[in-house]
Structures are given as structure tokens and as C-alpha cells.
Amino acid sequence: MNTAGLAILIRMGNCLCAKKTIKVNGRQYYIREQLGEGGFSTVNLVEDSSSHKLYALKHITCHAQSDQKVALAEVEYHKALSHPNIVECIDSDLVGMPDLMGNRTSQVLIVLPYCQRGTLHDELMRRQRAGSHLDEVVVLSMFRQICEAVLCMHSAKPHPLAHRDIKTSNILLKDDLTPLLMDLGSVAKARLEISSSSEARKLQDEAAERSSMPYRPPELFNVESHCHIDERTDVWSLGCLLYALCFFKSPFDAVYERGDSVALAVVSGSFKFPEPHPFSQDLQELIESILKVNPDERPYVDWIINKVDQLINKSSGAV
CATH class of the missing domain: 3.30.200.20 (Phosphorylase Kinase; domain 1)
Structure with a gap:
């Protein structure tokens, strides 16, 4: 040798x-x-x-x-x-x-x-580079499955749980595009009664540490000293994720990347749909109905699932 x-x-x-x-x-x-x-x-x-x-x-x-x-x-x-x-x-x-x-x-x-395909973030970045949007029915199907996972958390006993960091990089994808919600390190009790400024600061600090800014709901950027927090913190994040399924990134990612104030953009509820795009008016309206700055105006996840089912049936031509 x-x-x-x-x-x-x-x-x-x-x-x-x-x-x-x-x-x-x-x-x-x-x-x-x-x-x-x-x-x-x-x-x-x-x-x-x-x-x-x-x-x-x-x-x-x-x-x-x-x-x-x-x-x-x-x-x-x-x-x-x-x-x-x-x-x-x-x-x-x-x-x-x-x-x-x-x-x-x-x-x-x-x-x-181990999922060889990686995360939803990885998939969307590949598609953005190729200029290849997901088909609307695929978007709705994947989103529905993610909502089902979140509903499981919101229906937990003895008390509802919130994920508090739903985002594209916390969704694993199996080879057939089945989504898996991961990273339960941010999970907490969904419903909280905040009754003092110290409690408000504690929750705000936890959110700053565990909840990614472009997906964080308005009520966790500036927690009031007397307020009620519930599982609809996750609903805001789901709205950002549905937007990303369509347009590759959260509606507030561009603000974050520019170094501008994400908190200001989120609290104002200011976002736009890029033009042109291949998605229906119904889907745009669903995103708008979820991304309500006032959490009391946001739907619960079971309402979203029913709405998604209606859109899937409409897209497939079912009556």
C-alpha cells in the first residue's frame, strides 16, 4: 500500500x-x-x-x-x-x-x-428564491393542520395552554409536507389575569425572551397593568404564519429586517399584501380577520378551522 x-x-x-x-x-x-x-x-x-x-x-x-x-x-x-x-x-x-x-x-x-425536509421556514426560503408560491389549497391544508395542533393545546386540561412562539421556524415538515408544531419551551398557561405593574412587566419580559418579534401579538409588546390575556395570543401568531405561507415571510419581517420598530408596526396593525399574487380575496380576508390588534376581536382557533374548511370546499368546487 x-x-x-x-x-x-x-x-x-x-x-x-x-x-x-x-x-x-x-x-x-x-x-x-x-x-x-x-x-x-x-x-x-x-x-x-x-x-x-x-x-x-x-x-x-x-x-x-x-x-x-x-x-x-x-x-x-x-x-x-x-x-x-x-x-x-x-x-x-x-x-x-x-x-x-x-x-x-x-x-x-x-x-x-428527524425531518430531512427541515422547517417551514426552510421550505418558504427555498420557494422565495425560486419565486414559487404554494398552491392555495396546499396553504389551507397545511394551515388547517397547524391550527389543529394549536387547538389541542388550547383545549388542554386542567387549563388551556398557549404555545407563545408560533412561527415558520417552529414548524417541522415531513416529506409529504405534513406540518409538526415543535419547540414547546415557550408553552405557558394561556389565560392570565394581570392585576399589577410587576405582573405586567414579568409577562412582557418573558414574551421578549421567548416570543419572536415578527410573530408576537400586540398585547405582549406592551402589557397593561390590569388586563386579561388568553389563548388568542397564538391566534395573532397564526395570522402571521398564514400570511407567511402565502408570501414567504411574516407581514412584519420586513420591518424587523430594516431595523424599524416592529412593536410600532404590530401595535398599529399596519401591513400590506404584496402585488401581484395568486391568492383569493377570501384568503386575504381570512388573514385580515385573524390579525386584529384588539385580542377581543380575534376569533378562536375552532372558528378559524371551520372557516378554512369552507374555503377548502369552495376551492375544490364542493357545495
Whole structure:
């Protein structure tokens, strides 16, 4: 064997020996590559060492008990919310204990399905580059499934839950375009009675940390000291997502990208439909009916699903 061939074999051997592994509940996975990163969490593509199936492994680093509590709540929400359009938690594990004084952290590991197609954001960016809109019936079908996932959360017992960060990058897509709502780290009780300025500031700070600006509802930008918050925070985000399904981005993404005030644009409810476009007046009116600045004027998700069904039937020619 020549020197070059030997060098290649040595490099291959080094790669195999150095392959990083991680264990979740005693099950070993090879780490293939990083898929995403944000805040205190990373998502890696991993391979089960026994079955060789691919998964996405979410790795949350917890610096304090409060961080760990939030991360473990995400696991519990996965267990409580079983739905075909909510991503499944395949396994989970807690490693270590956080200790600020001792500069120690814990790790919450969550094994999730791997979707090769990526997120809805990825799909829409590919389509934007190609100038290829989704067909209106496909838009309505995908949106309906996402609404069904959200309805599952809003119907949760003993109290309704809100996702609070619905956006295109939190929707995974299966190969057949079936959407899966993911990232339950922002989930919280949907209905809150805010009765003081300190409670209002706390909710506003949480929203600033967990809810992406171009999809955040007006009432979470400037939380009043005496107000009622309910699941229609998610309905605003769904309106932004429906707009993105049609036009590739949230109606407030351009404001964000320009560096202008997203809060001002959202609170004023100011957005436009790009022209020309292939979508019906009915679909535009549905978006407008959802994106109401006053949450009391917004519909609930079951009304939206019924409306979408009517539009699908109309588009397919059904009576």
C-alpha cells in the first residue's frame, strides 16, 4: 500500500475512533452534525448506535434550578400533548444538577424525530428564491393542520395552554409536507389575569425572551397593568404564519429586517399584501380577520378551522 493510501486509512480510523457519542437513558447515539442553536440549547443530528436511525437531539443547558424547571416542563408538555401535528418526544433524560456557586450545569436531553425536509421556514426560503408560491389549497391544508395542533393545546386540561412562539421556524415538515408544531419551551398557561405593574412587566419580559418579534401579538409588546390575556395570543401568531405561507415571510419581517420598530408596526396593525399574487380575496380576508390588534376581536382557533374548511370546499368546487 502506498503512503497516500495509508494516510487515508489512518484519517478514516481517527474519524471512527473520535466519533462523538452521547447517551440518553442508557441508549447510545452518535452525533453527526449540528442542526441548530439558540439561547441555551442546541439541536444535533444523531444516529442511534443500534438501529442506525436518525433523530434530532435537543440539548438544553441549565445554569440554575429555574432553568431546569423550565426545560423539564418542556418534556412534560410533550408527554401531555399527543397529536399528529405536534412533534413527538421519543425519549428524554436529565444529566447532572445545576449549581451557580459551584459553576455546574445540568443538561436536559430530548430525542425528537428527524425531518430531512427541515422547517417551514426552510421550505418558504427555498420557494422565495425560486419565486414559487404554494398552491392555495396546499396553504389551507397545511394551515388547517397547524391550527389543529394549536387547538389541542388550547383545549388542554386542567387549563388551556398557549404555545407563545408560533412561527415558520417552529414548524417541522415531513416529506409529504405534513406540518409538526415543535419547540414547546415557550408553552405557558394561556389565560392570565394581570392585576399589577410587576405582573405586567414579568409577562412582557418573558414574551421578549421567548416570543419572536415578527410573530408576537400586540398585547405582549406592551402589557397593561390590569388586563386579561388568553389563548388568542397564538391566534395573532397564526395570522402571521398564514400570511407567511402565502408570501414567504411574516407581514412584519420586513420591518424587523430594516431595523424599524416592529412593536410600532404590530401595535398599529399596519401591513400590506404584496402585488401581484395568486391568492383569493377570501384568503386575504381570512388573514385580515385573524390579525386584529384588539385580542377581543380575534376569533378562536375552532372558528378559524371551520372557516378554512369552507374555503377548502369552495376551492375544490364542493357545495
